[in-house]
Amino acid sequence: MGWIMSGDMPIYLQLIEEIKIRIIAGVYKSGEKMPTVRELALEASVNPNTMQKALSELERMGLIFSQRTNGRYVTDNVEQIELAKVDLSKMFTDEYLTMMRKLGMSDDEIIRTVEKYRNN
Amino acid sequence: MGWIMSGDMPIYLQLIEEIKIRIIAGVYKSGEKMPTVRELALEASVNPNTMQKALSELERMGLIFSQRTNGRYVTDNVEQIELAKVDLSKMFTDEYLTMMRKLGMSDDEIIRTVEKYRNN
Amino acid sequence: MGWIMSGDMPIYLQLIEEIKIRIIAGVYKSGEKMPTVRELALEASVNPNTMQKALSELERMGLIFSQRTNGRYVTDNVEQIELAKVDLSKMFTDEYLTMMRKLGMSDDEIIRTVEKYRNN
Amino acid sequence: MGWIMSGDMPIYLQLIEEIKIRIIAGVYKSGEKMPTVRELALEASVNPNTMQKALSELERMGLIFSQRTNGRYVTDNVEQIELAKVDLSKMFTDEYLTMMRKLGMSDDEIIRTVEKYRNN
DNA sequence: GTGGTCTAGACCACT
DNA sequence: GTGGTCTAGACCACC
Numbered sequence: 001m002g003w004i005m006s007g008d009m010p011i012y013l014q015l016i017e018e019i020k021i022r023i024i025a026g027v028y029k030s031g032e033k034m035p036t037v038r039e040l041a042l043e044a045s046v047n048p049n050t051m052q053k054a055l056s057e058l059e060r061m062g063l064i065f066s067q068r069t070n071g072r073y074v075t076d077n078v079e080q081i082e083l084a085k086v087d088l089s090k091m092f093t094d095e096y097l098t099m100m101r102k103l104g105m106s107d108d109e110i111i112r113t114v115e116k117y118r119n120n
Numbered sequence: 121m122g123w124i125m126s127g128d129m130p131i132y133l134q135l136i137e138e139i140k141i142r143i144i145a146g147v148y149k150s151g152e153k154m155p156t157v158r159e160l161a162l163e164a165s166v167n168p169n170t171m172q173k174a175l176s177e178l179e180r181m182g183l184i185f186s187q188r189t190n191g192r193y194v195t196d197n198v199e200q201i202e203l204a205k206v207d208l209s210k211m212f213t214d215e216y217l218t219m220m221r222k223l224g225m226s227d228d229e230i231i232r233t234v235e236k237y238r239n240n
Numbered sequence: 241m242g243w244i245m246s247g248d249m250p251i252y253l254q255l256i257e258e259i260k261i262r263i264i265a266g267v268y269k270s271g272e273k274m275p276t277v278r279e280l281a282l283e284a285s286v287n288p289n290t291m292q293k294a295l296s297e298l299e300r301m302g303l304i305f306s307q308r309t310n311g312r313y314v315t316d317n318v319e320q321i322e323l324a325k326v327d328l329s330k331m332f333t334d335e336y337l338t339m340m341r342k343l344g345m346s347d348d349e350i351i352r353t354v355e356k357y358r359n360n
Numbered sequence: 361m362g363w364i365m366s367g368d369m370p371i372y373l374q375l376i377e378e379i380k381i382r383i384i385a386g387v388y389k390s391g392e393k394m395p396t397v398r399e400l401a402l403e404a405s406v407n408p409n410t411m412q413k414a415l416s417e418l419e420r421m422g423l424i425f426s427q428r429t430n431g432r433y434v435t436d437n438v439e440q441i442e443l444a445k446v447d448l449s450k451m452f453t454d455e456y457l458t459m460m461r462k463l464g465m466s467d468d469e470i471i472r473t474v475e476k477y478r479n480n
Numbered sequence: 481g482t483g484g485t486c487t488a489g490a491c492c493a494c495t
Numbered sequence: 496g497t498g499g500t501c502t503a504g505a506c507c508a509c510c
Contacts (some may be wrong), residue, residue, distance in 0.1 A: 331492095
């Protein structure tokens with residue numbers, strides 16, 4: 001029960017998450033070209049090296065791949081992307097459930113709350 | 121569609137939220153005495169002035185009240201606490217829905233996901 | 241049949257290989273503490289960041305692990321080290337066979353050559 | 361036990377080695393004409409002067425000889441070529457043994473490893 | 481112009 | 496004093 005303040009998550013991890021979301025959401029589409037390191041770094045106003053680190057990590061995860069002088073591409077392996085989606089959605093849901101339970105809500109109450117605020 | 125990095129939420133807002141949660145969760149019970157500013161500030165390792173600011177805000181919201189020389193107390197108005205609970209749960213739920221929708225999930229899918237990761 | 245000149249392998253990859261060898265050879269022993277990033281960087285006369293990159297990679301491979309403020313340690317998983325040994329020895333052997341075959345030597349001749357230059 | 365980085369072997373030494381290998385392997389056959397300095401330099405994308413230096417050295421070793429106006433020829437002394445082959449194979453083998461021993465392998469183990477990765 | 485690598489130097493949290 | 500992160504700025508190979 002601590003006071004863990006302010007998401008001090010390293011920037012490059014936040015970058016990874018944001019780019020992951022964009023890939024999952026189809027902002028960067030499967031098989032298509034990504035913006036260059038420098039463009040992304042500029043847009044996020046971080047140092048190109050930091051963005052590079054994030055992208056390398058994403059490459060390690062198999063979500064993107066790079067062609068030496070041509071740029072970076074989103075993987076054409078749709079399953080890989082689907083996997084990332086399941087992973088992220090689980091993470092968001094777990095965090096959400098944790099916060100709601102801290103409010104003293106039962107899982108039934110939580111579901112009813114989601115139903116209440118959903119769109120139709 | 122920005123790169124809003126790192127929880128740059130002001131510290132005192134984070135403090136407010138955490139204390140709100142504790143009141144709602146019953147860590148600090150309705151009608152009972154709160155820890156002193158100094159104690160809270162120490163525990164959260166923030167400047168007492170910052171904690172003071174947070175508590176004043178909570179007082180303005182009607183969640184706590186102070187007796188001149190006796191310290192601070194959680195409100196005995198249970199409805200007020202219930203209201204804060206509804207408020208926070210709405211906030212969490214909205215944030216959650218927003219993130220999940222960004223992943224391209226429909227509200228039906230989202231509900232199914234919550235069901236999937238619930239306990240029992 | 242090219243003129244691939246001078247091992248232009250990135251420095252950090254060379255660092256990884258050298259450290260791998262030291263771990264396998266027991267210079268850095270299983271479970272024991274490694275020199276600090278700065279010491280290693282100084283000894284290899286590279287930038288600490290470059291050494292850091294090498295060590296991170298080795299951590300990803302499971303050969304070393306780091307304790308936040310305490311330093312880095314060689315894994316106590318001996319199998320992992322044995323695996324790295326097999327891997328490296330295969331690499332060295334393949335390179336060796338390739339070079340020898342380029343000289344027009346049959347694998348039988350190669351083996352006889354190794355026997356000839358072995359000790360005792 | 362140093363960090364001798366990156367094949368910092370002078371380029372002309374690398375050229376010598378590569379040409380030696382080609383002569384031994386019969387790419388440039390005993391008694392036959394060699395490509396011109398210009399051709400070789402172009403192929404290896406080095407300065408003709410550098411290639412010239414390499415060829416002079418090979419001439420000093422007796423592996424090639426030059427006819428004033430006619431170009432360069434591979435020596436017709438087959439023994440000389442055989443000698444170079446033995447020499448190179450010894451060098452490769454020594455290097456190989458050194459690396460494998462650094463991994464802590466006995467010479468018996470090394471032989472077994474070569475047997476394991478040989479063809480047939 | 482691209483990704484990749486490297487250096488120099490700094491700051492942070494933790495102990 | 497440790498590992499970890501970040502920035503700024505540079506150079507390289509490849510097309």
